[in-house]
Amino acid sequence: MGKIIISDIKRALSSKRFWISAGLIIICTAINLLASSAYDLNKRVGWIGLFIFGNIIGNPMIYLLEPFIPAFIFAPLFMEDIKSGAYKDVSKKTGLKKYLAARSVSSLIAGSGIFIISLLIILAGCFFCDPTVQTIEYMPIGLFKEVYYSSALLYIILFILYTALCGALFCFLSFGIGLASNSSSMSLVLPGIIGSCSYLMLNLFNNPVLSWMQVLLPYLVYAFDVGTPPLNRMAKLCFILFASLILVAAGYHKLKKESRVNTAATGETHANKIEV
Amino acid sequence: MKSISDNFKQIPLWRIILAIIFLLGLSFNAYAALSFEGPPSFQEMTLTQLIDVTTFNLYYILLLVIAGLGFKNENANIQHTNPDGFRRNLKYIAFICFLYIAVLLVFNILSMLLQSGSVYFSDKWCVLRPEGFEFLTPSQSAIICILLLYLRLVFLGCLVSVINSRCRKMPFGYSGGFAVCLFDGIMYYNVFHQNTIGVLPYEHSYLACIFITHLPALDVFLSVLYWLIMIAAAGLLYRLFNRQSKSVPVKEVF
Numbered sequence: 091m092g093k094i095i096i097s098d099i100k101r102a103l104s105s106k107r108f109w110i111s112a113g114l115i116i117i118c119t120a121i122n123l124l125a126s127s128a129y130d131l132n133k134r135v136g137w138i139g140l141f142i143f144g145n146i147i148g149n150p151m152i153y154l155l156e157p158f159i160p161a162f163i164f165a166p167l168f169m170e171d172i173k174s175g176a177y178k179d180v181s182k183k184t185g186l187k188k189y190l191a192a193r194s195v196s197s198l199i200a201g202s203g204i205f206i207i208s209l210l211i212i213l214a215g216c217f218f219c220d221p222t223v224q225t226i227e228y229m230p231i232g233l234f235k236e237v238y239y240s241s242a243l244l245y246i247i248l249f250i251l252y253t254a255l256c257g258a259l260f261c262f263l264s265f266g267i268g269l270a271s272n273s274s275s276m277s278l279v280l281p282g283i284i285g286s287c288s289y290l291m292l293n294l295f296n297n298p299v300l301s302w303m304q305v306l307l308p309y310l311v312y313a314f315d316v317g318t319p320p321l322n323r324m325a326k327l328c329f330i331l332f333a334s335l336i337l338v339a340a341g342y343h344k345l346k347k348e349s350r351v352n353t354a355a356t357g358e359t360h361a362n363k364i365e366v
Numbered sequence: 367m368k369s370i371s372d373n374f375k376q377i378p379l380w381r382i383i384l385a386i387i388f389l390l391g392l393s394f395n396a397y398a399a400l401s402f403e404g405p406p407s408f409q410e411m412t413l414t415q416l417i418d419v420t421t422f423n424l425y426y427i428l429l430l431v432i433a434g435l436g437f438k439n440e441n442a443n444i445q446h447t448n449p450d451g452f453r454r455n456l457k458y459i460a461f462i463c464f465l466y467i468a469v470l471l472v473f474n475i476l477s478m479l480l481q482s483g484s485v486y487f488s489d490k491w492c493v494l495r496p497e498g499f500e501f502l503t504p505s506q507s508a509i510i511c512i513l514l515l516y517l518r519l520v521f522l523g524c525l526v527s528v529i530n531s532r533c534r535k536m537p538f539g540y541s542g543g544f545a546v547c548l549f550d551g552i553m554y555y556n557v558f559h560q561n562t563i564g565v566l567p568y569e570h571s572y573l574a575c576i577f578i579t580h581l582p583a584l585d586v587f588l589s590v591l592y593w594l595i596m597i598a599a600a601g602l603l604y605r606l607f608n609r610q611s612k613s614v615p616v617k618e619v620f
Binding site (some may be wrong): 121125151154155158162165166169170271273274275276278279282283286287289290291292293294296 | 378380381387388390391392394395397398423424427428430535536537538540541544547548552555
């Protein structure tokens with residue numbers, strides 16, 4: 091199991107997609123920093139300020155991109171194996187259940203890893219650009235806003251961890267969708283579509299019967315500095331996790347059924363050969 | 367036509383249902399956004415879905431669910447080794463985009479019926495405040511917007527198809543259209559500070575951008591021409607890539 095996870099992580103890290111995604115995140119941050127009305131080029135804001143204005147304060151490009159990135163990195167890794175049937179050899183040794191568990195864990199690690207690595211690169215870049223600590227005009231309204239006033243660095247670390255958690259869950263969702271639908275395209279785009287377009291259903295669910303479902307829609311779950319109550323965020327994240335688990339379970343049954351049919355087919359041909 | 371309907375039949379039912387839910391949501395949202403100031407007309411409701419910057423890119427994203435657009439290499443690579451593949455893909459994309467917009471319009475009527483009990487058509491501005499195109503009627507504006515959206519979607523679909531022709535293992539083509547959606551608006555707003563340079567896809571998608579020079583007939587004609595040139599360019603790229611791929615083994619993009 092450990093070997094599968096390590097090999098997946100190695101494959102993810104050595105893929106071009108990983109570094110293209112990291113580059114995209116960095117470019118989006120740079121554009122957001124330059125476009126941010128709170129950031130003034132003539133004023134020194136310190137490395138903490140640079141990071142906050144570039145990432146934590148509303149970054150519309152990243153909001154659109156973030157749900158798609160984890161799937162872009164991880165979906166090709168497992169979909170190739172599933173489509174080519176390469177998973178069969180490994181799952182024969184470990185068992186299908188353990189194999190899928192290992193790949194689920196690696197999806198979580200890969201999904202969180204991309205954000206941790208790229209945000210740490212950005213943090214280092216900010217420190218390199220302006221190593222001073224300055225007071226900035228920023229009033230957090232989102233998660234852990236109290237932490238910001240006691241320690242800005244801890245606030246940034248919490249932001250990175252939260253983004254990584256979201257990335258991990260969206261990557262797991264992509265894994266589940268790929269397994270259940272056996273479609274590479276859907277495993278690549280559907281998590282992102284659910285992440286960016288689910289707000290369209292807000293008005294559809296605006297009735298007494300379905301209104302409870304509005305809380306579960308994972309729209310803007312990535313946005314750290316948005317005043318969504320923590321409990322609502324928890325509900326959204328749990329919804330993604332449970333949906334992914336259900337999809338993985340459905341995929342497991344599908345693969346098991348397939349392997350049974352294949353075994354029966356090979357058994358029949360073997361019996362035919364003996365008869366001949 | 368038969369191949370188009372065959373391709374369409376291959377789309378799984380769950381994907382169509384998902385797309386219907388999203389599109390219905392889009393119509394419900396548009397009505398809810400406008401109904402605060404009074405009952406909107408059908409034309410205004412349609413228009414509000416086409417001039418809102420945040421929802422505009424969603425059309426492309428949603429198109430990916432409906433069509434599995436350009437994702438045909440998931441099942442077979444034949445589409446990309448065939449020089450006529452682009453023409454076939456273009457027909458499929460044009461058909462899907464037409465169907466997509468038609469369904470959206472039907473859902474607009476449906477959501478009006480469900481939320482207010484009646485459908486209201488009017489060629490006067492009632493609720494919406496047009497900025498930059500006041501001299502057009504809501505119907506004219508809606509027709510122009512629909513035409514531009516249609517051409518934009520067809521172009522993005524072609525782009526998906528072109529990139530997919532370079533990716534044999536996984537359908538990464540969606541990322542091309544996505545990059546256009548992500549960067550053209552941002553370039554317009556942040557890099558060029560809303561000064562039109564005339565070549566960004568964004569400038570040929572929105573009424574407010576197009577009519578900045580107040581030469582409506584010419585500008586719409588130029589925008590249509592722009593999209594046709596872009597589609598033709600995508601076709602040329604497709605041909606170029608596939609001609610190369612015959613002699614040189616295809617190198618994976620990602």
